[in-house]
Amino acid sequence: MAQVEASRLVAMPGATVTMRESELMVGGGDRMIDLPVPTFVIEHPKGLVLFDTGCNPAVAVDAKGYWGGIADYLQVKFAPELVVDAQLKAHGYRPEDIRYVVVSHLHLDHAGGLALFPKARFFIMKGELNYAYWPEKRHRSAFKINDLLPTRRFDWVELPGDTDLLEDGSLIMMRTPGHTPGESSLMVRIRGHQPLVLTGDTLHIRPQFNTLQPSEMDYDRAEASESIARLKRIRDLSEARIWVMHDAEDWATYPHLIE
Numbered sequence: 001m002a003q004v005e006a007s008r009l010v011a012m013p014g015a016t017v018t019m020r021e022s023e024l025m026v027g028g029g030d031r032m033i034d035l036p037v038p039t040f041v042i043e044h045p046k047g048l049v050l051f052d053t054g055c056n057p058a059v060a061v062d063a064k065g066y067w068g069g070i071a072d073y074l075q076v077k078f079a080p081e082l083v084v085d086a087q088l089k090a091h092g093y094r095p096e097d098i099r100y101v102v103v104s105h106l107h108l109d110h111a112g113g114l115a116l117f118p119k120a121r122f123f124i125m126k127g128e129l130n131y132a133y134w135p136e137k138r139h140r141s142a143f144k145i146n147d148l149l150p151t152r153r154f155d156w157v158e159l160p161g162d163t164d165l166l167e168d169g170s171l172i173m174m175r176t177p178g179h180t181p182g183e184s185s186l187m188v189r190i191r192g193h194q195p196l197v198l199t200g201d202t203l204h205i206r207p208q209f210n211t212l213q214p215s216e217m218d219y220d221r222a223e224a225s226e227s228i229a230r231l232k233r234i235r236d237l238s239e240a241r242i243w244v245m246h247d248a249e250d251w252a253t254y255p256h257l258i259e
């Protein structure tokens with residue numbers, strides 16, 4: 001493997017949503033949990049890489065108007081300065097310089113900003129696009145067709161499984177399905193640092209590592225449990241650290257700048 005070339009990772013804040021623990025983890029309790037919705041930008045000589053795109057800019061203006069009833073259900077809090085392009089600018093990047101977008105999955109809190117990057121190449125696991133355009137009724141509210149329609153002519157690359165995206169070990173996109181058919185995680189190696197796995201929504205809260213329980217909303221719960229177990233094995237058997245993206249404690253604990 002060639003030498004790792006990624007040199008910097010920045011974690012950017014986004015919306016906050018609120019859900020009951022029992023919805024996030026089978027067997028969970030009644031307490032309500034605030035979930036951060038971050039995005040990440042990675043500097044690489046081959047171009048700037050963005051992991052996930054957060055909520056649609058329209059959600060910052062009129063959440064119920066754009067999302068419908070699920071906006072109240074999730075108690076979403078989102079301000080215009082937290083939209084992913086505004087965050088990129090606030091961190092010194094030009095949104096038009098994003099060359100690659102890695103998409104964990106296409107739920108509304110991850111795919112809302114896709115259309116902001118018309119010149120980028122989008123990496124996604126096979127099965128996700130098809131499902132997002134035509135989900136089963138039980139999952140329909142989690143996908144917003146208007147997040148996707150403007151991107152139909154974009155440069156989408158569907159991957160069949162784990163892939164070394166830039167061919168130097170900096171970014172390994174991992175197939176961790178279950179939450180959705182094409183859910184994925186991203187292992188990031190920044191030169192001189194331990195690998196870090198960004199989980200997407202493979203799991204939502206850290207206690208799932210102990211219980212291996214999936215969430216109520218997962219597409220395939222057995223598959224979701226296997227994917228959580230896979231990340232747990234990586235955590236326990238390798239030097240990698242795991243950042244559970246929606247976990248508030250992880251957001252508070254992990255450095256938001258690695259370089």
Ligand SMILES: [Zn+2]
Nearest residue numbers: 107109110201
């Ligand atoms: Zn999510």
